[in-house]
Amino acid sequence: MINERIESLGIKLPNPPTPAGSYVPVVRTGNLLFVSGQIPIEDDKVVYTGKVSDGNIETAQKSARMCAINILAQLKSELGDLDKITKIVRLSGFVNSEPGFSQQPKVINPASDLFFEIFGEKGKHSRIAVGVASLPLNSMTEIDAVVETE
Secondary structure (H helix, E strand, O other), X not given: OHHHHHHHOOOOOOOOOOOOOOOOOEEEEOOEEXXXXXXXXXXXXXXXXXXXXXXXXXXXHHHHHHHHHHHHHHHHHHHXXXXXXXXXXXXXXXXXXXXXXXXXXXXXXXXXXXXXXXXHHHHOOEEEEEEEOOOHHHEOEEEEEEEEEO
């Protein structure tokens, strides 16, 4: 059912990106999965890089959406079946912001919206969206997730 929703949105889940450091992509404790921060990587290359400002919000939103897709790819790899997800609990969104930029929530919204579209009520989550001075590999955005499973 979830796979069909993803396909209906024109999304093809990529192979999950490999970690860029000494950590694992997903940790399970009880019925919670903690997905490590995902950056906008496609085919082992960071697609969206640089600082976010008022002039490139739309590009940054695409970056955030790609982070969400990579979260889904990590979850599918861990669970095998995304229908096992019972709740998207929390997203933490980080935006590589120019000084004075304050629209981080607007940048991260497409990631949240994607989870709402795919999971419906189960996709409604708590969230933070913060600006940071830099991100790994100069990516525009990084998002991690806490997800509940059956």
